[in-house]
Amino acid sequence: MRVAVQREDFDLGAEVRAISRDSKVGAVASFVGLVRDVRMTLEHYPGMTENAIRKIVDQAGSRWQVMDCTVIHRYGELAPNDQIVLVAVASAHRGDAFAACEFIMDYLKTQAPFWKKEHRAGGASWVEAKAADDEAAERWKP
Amino acid sequence: MKIKVLFFASLREQLGRPGEELELPPNIDTIGGLRDHLRARGGAWSSAFAPNRAVRAAVNQDMAQPAAAIKAGDEIAFFPPVTGG
Numbered sequence: 001m002r003v004a005v006q007r008e009d010f011d012l013g014a015e016v017r018a019i020s021r022d023s024k025v026g027a028v029a030s031f032v033g034l035v036r037d038v039r040m041t042l043e044h045y046p047g048m049t050e051n052a053i054r055k056i057v058d059q060a061g062s063r064w065q066v067m068d069c070t071v072i073h074r075y076g077e078l079a080p081n082d083q084i085v086l087v088a089v090a091s092a093h094r095g096d097a098f099a100a101c102e103f104i105m106d107y108l109k110t111q112a113p114f115w116k117k118e119h120r121a122g123g124a125s126w127v128e129a130k131a132a133d134d135e136a137a138e139r140w141k142p
Numbered sequence: 143m144k145i146k147v148l149f150f151a152s153l154r155e156q157l158g159r160p161g162e163e164l165e166l167p168p169n170i171d172t173i174g175g176l177r178d179h180l181r182a183r184g185g186a187w188s189s190a191f192a193p194n195r196a197v198r199a200a201v202n203q204d205m206a207q208p209a210a211a212i213k214a215g216d217e218i219a220f221f222p223p224v225t226g227g
Binding site for chain 1: 148150151152196200203204205219221222223224225226227
């Protein structure tokens with residue numbers, strides 16, 4: 001399992017290959033989040049961020065068969081089309097890989113301490129949290 | 143007791159500081175109590191911690207509810223609802 005919070009970009013192909021080497025792995029589901037049309041700065045809480053993501057990955061591992069998992073989240077200055085976040089889950093079968101990947105992403109949205117500030121022509125503003133993100137995380141409650 | 147308080151994102155900007163070391167009176171021993179204590183400073187503090195403002199908290203880097211206890215040496219963080227991903 002690998003959790004990284006970094007300024008640098010990542011390579012989806014390399015990350016997927018890295019968790020696919022075990023011959024028992026039959027499925028890898030991955031998600032990449034991108035910056036849409038606005039330049040932004042991402043702030044985080046060093047230390048807590050990594051711990052919070054690790055806890056989410058552990059929860060996923062207790063509900064689904066997760067053979068390996070990589071989560072990378074970037075911070076700092078990001079431009080339109082830049083990659084922000086990667087979640088990749090390796091499992092024996094696709095059901096577990098899909099579910100764990102979506103669960104991790106939904107929980108990360110509401111539990112990992114990141115904040116986006118958008119830079120528009122009129123000035124900079126902090127992005128407001130969305131109720132839809134809380135609802136997405138809520139539906140995984142047992 | 144002495145604690146460390148951190149502020150992030152819009153809260154940090156509004157309060158004009160990333161955090162501070164704080165000596166708490168003994169009757170303040172929960173996250174909710176600390177929030178009220180900070181709000182009572184007035185000015186930017188009263189709007190940043192206004193009751194209708196969505197503020198989340200963490201104790202020693204773990205998300206915490208208002209009833210969560212505070213003890214000496216804790217690292218308490220206040221921040222707006224998260225918007226990563």
